[in-house]
Amino acid sequence: MVDENMLEDIASEQESYQDERIARLIRLAARSFNRSLQMRLTTEGMTFGQWIFLRILWEHDGLSQRALSEKAHLTEPTTHTALSRMEDLGLIERRKVGSNKRRQHAFLTRKGRELRDRLEPLAIETNDLALAGLSNEEVRVLRHALDVVIRNLEQDEVESASRGVRVPSTRSLQQI
Amino acid sequence: MVDENMLEDIASEQESYQDERIARLIRLAARSFNRSLQMRLTTEGMTFGQWIFLRILWEHDGLSQRALSEKAHLTEPTTHTALSRMEDLGLIERRKVGSNKRRQHAFLTRKGRELRDRLEPLAIETNDLALAGLSNEEVRVLRHALDVVIRNLEQDEVESASRGVRVPSTRSLQQI
DNA sequence: GCCCTAAAGATAGATATCTAAGTTGTTGAC
DNA sequence: GTCAACAACTTAGATATCTATCTTTAGGGC
Numbered sequence: 001m002v003d004e005n006m007l008e009d010i011a012s013e014q015e016s017y018q019d020e021r022i023a024r025l026i027r028l029a030a031r032s033f034n035r036s037l038q039m040r041l042t043t044e045g046m047t048f049g050q051w052i053f054l055r056i057l058w059e060h061d062g063l064s065q066r067a068l069s070e071k072a073h074l075t076e077p078t079t080h081t082a083l084s085r086m087e088d089l090g091l092i093e094r095r096k097v098g099s100n101k102r103r104q105h106a107f108l109t110r111k112g113r114e115l116r117d118r119l120e121p122l123a124i125e126t127n128d129l130a131l132a133g134l135s136n137e138e139v140r141v142l143r144h145a146l147d148v149v150i151r152n153l154e155q156d157e158v159e160s161a162s163r164g165v166r167v168p169s170t171r172s173l174q175q176i
Numbered sequence: 177m178v179d180e181n182m183l184e185d186i187a188s189e190q191e192s193y194q195d196e197r198i199a200r201l202i203r204l205a206a207r208s209f210n211r212s213l214q215m216r217l218t219t220e221g222m223t224f225g226q227w228i229f230l231r232i233l234w235e236h237d238g239l240s241q242r243a244l245s246e247k248a249h250l251t252e253p254t255t256h257t258a259l260s261r262m263e264d265l266g267l268i269e270r271r272k273v274g275s276n277k278r279r280q281h282a283f284l285t286r287k288g289r290e291l292r293d294r295l296e297p298l299a300i301e302t303n304d305l306a307l308a309g310l311s312n313e314e315v316r317v318l319r320h321a322l323d324v325v326i327r328n329l330e331q332d333e334v335e336s337a338s339r340g341v342r343v344p345s346t347r348s349l350q351q352i
Numbered sequence: 353g354c355c356c357t358a359a360a361g362a363t364a365g366a367t368a369t370c371t372a373a374g375t376t377g378t379t380g381a382c
Numbered sequence: 383g384t385c386a387a388c389a390a391c392t393t394a395g396a397t398a399t400c401t402a403t404c405t406t407t408a409g410g411g412c
Contacts, residue, residue, distance in 0.1 A: 021303050022315070023209045025322040028249055030206030031369090032329035033199045038370090039333070049398055066360060073204055078399055080362065102360045102407050127197050129332055130325045139198070142321040145314050146201040149306045153208035156305055157215070207399090214400090225368055242390060254369055256392065278377050278390045 026149070033130065040122040044115075049082045051119065054091065057108050058116050064103040091115070202325070209306065216298040220291075225258045227295065230267065233284050234292050240279040267291070 038048050046054075056071050057063070063071070069079040083106055086092045091112035094104045131139055214224050222230075232247050233239070239247070245255040259282055262268045267288035270280045307315055 021299070022307060022318065022322075023213065023299065023303050025319060025326070026202060026205045026209055029202045029322050029325050029329075031249065032326050032333070033202055035370090036329045036332050037199065047397070052398095064360080073207065074398090075400065076361065077363080077401085081398085084362095100360090100408080104361070123197070123199065126329075126332075127199050130328050131198060132328050133324055134321055138317055138321050141314055141317040142198065143201060145310055145318040146198075146205050148309055149205050150201070150208050152306050152308050153205075153212045153302075156212050156302075157208070211400090223367070228368095240390080250368090251370060252391070253371085253393080257368085276378085276390090280391070 022149070026146075033126065036129070037123060037126045040126065041119065044118055044122070046115070046119060049078075050086050050089075050091070051123075053079070053082050053086065053106070054108075054112060054115060054119070055123075057092065057106060057112065058120075061108050062097070062105050064105050066103070068106060086112070198325070202322075209302065212305070213299060213302045216302065217295065220294055220298070222291070222295060225254075226262050226265075226267065227299075229255070229258050229262065229282075230284075230288060230291060230295070231299075233268065233282060233288065234296075237284050238273070238281050240281050242279070244282060262288070 034048060037051075041048060041051055052072050052074070053068060056068060060067075060071070065076060065079050065083060068083070069076050072079065083092065083094065083104075086106075087094055090109055092106045092108055094106055096103060097105045134142070210224060213227075217224060217227055228248050228250070229244060232244060236243075236247070241252060241255050241259060244259070245252050248255065259268065259270065259280075262282075263270055266285055268282045268284055270282055272279060273281045310318070
């Protein structure tokens with residue numbers, strides 16, 4: 001029946017990724033990275049969400065939940081749930097430090113610290129694999145372009161927030 | 177108290193995005209894109225997940241669920257839930273076409289079709305905004321590099337799947 | 353010193369995505 | 383023609399992320 005075959009043909013069209021808009025390309029690349037790394041992390045019993053914070057804590061042990069959120073570029077509820085799970089699993093401990101009774105700081109346990117040797121190579125492997133076939137110059141431009149894109153979009157977010165309904169910040173008050 | 181201040185200093189360190197690994201940069205860029213576009217879609221009452229499929233259907237109305245999954249690079253359960261929701265909202269209709277009683281094809285309703293004029297400019301706006309300040313040559317290299325990265329990682333997935341526990345495909349049988 | 357606002361965190365509920373496993377329909381080997 | 387294997391879809395349940403809202407603590411203006 002002609003109908004069906006036509007519909008199939010459209011679907012199997014070979015498309016060049018390069019014709020896609022940048023947003024889609026970046027989204028695809030991010031998903032591919034996630035899947036590739038997650039596959040590897042899963043074999044070590046680690047989830048992606050926890051990995052994000054482990055990685056930061058390996059470099060900066062003892063950060064507050066807010067500071068971790070900023071470093072990871074994630075919201076606090078996200079950080080909160082991940083840290084709770086990590087505490088349950090014995091990867092970190094949460095403690096208040098000094099006189100400030102609001103801040104919860106996260107400290108790696110021995111177990112959390114020791115995971116580094118097994119997990120970090122997986123990330124490096126994925127990274128190297130992804131860049132195979134690109135010249136140093138191309139990678140340099142890629143980094144630079146991504147950096148610009150991120151800054152542009154963060155700027156957009158800040159401006160929209162100050163204009164918009166949400167986030168009754170000091171900035172929006174100044175505009176009145 | 178020295179302890180607390182030290183911890184804060186570490187957190188507020190100004191970091192250059194360019195020092196990050198590519199995987200992180202791409203993930204950040206994708207999240208920024210998503211937030212930026214979602215902000216805009218929300219003002220029109222649209223969600224990101226539905227947008228993905230609407231966009232494809234505007235170009236290729238009547239695709240099957242599987243074909244849509246492939247085009248969107250998403251799994252079938254993801255597609256299924258999005259399409260169900262879209263059907264409830266009256267944006268699409270699902271029908272079986274011809275003699276094949278398994279395939280569900282998705283067809284835009286008038287309502288779904290008419291959204292295009294309002295939504296598409298939002299995506300273009302985000303895209304243009306993100307690329308501000310980059311030269312044509314830089315954008316060209318960005319596209320190319322992303323294309324390579326995606327292909328590399330897809331290749332990795334295929335190989336891992338054929339090696340690994342999951343996906344008992346024909347490929348893995350050939351290797352035995 | 354008291355009170356209001358802001359900061360830090362916690363909780364609830366929504367969306368987008370995945371893997372695993374079940375159902376139903378199709379097809380090819382014999 | 384029957385049956386096993388595969389294809390397309392569905393359902394269930396997990397993870398990662400978000401916005402909105404609430405609680406508790408800290409700090410500043412008076």
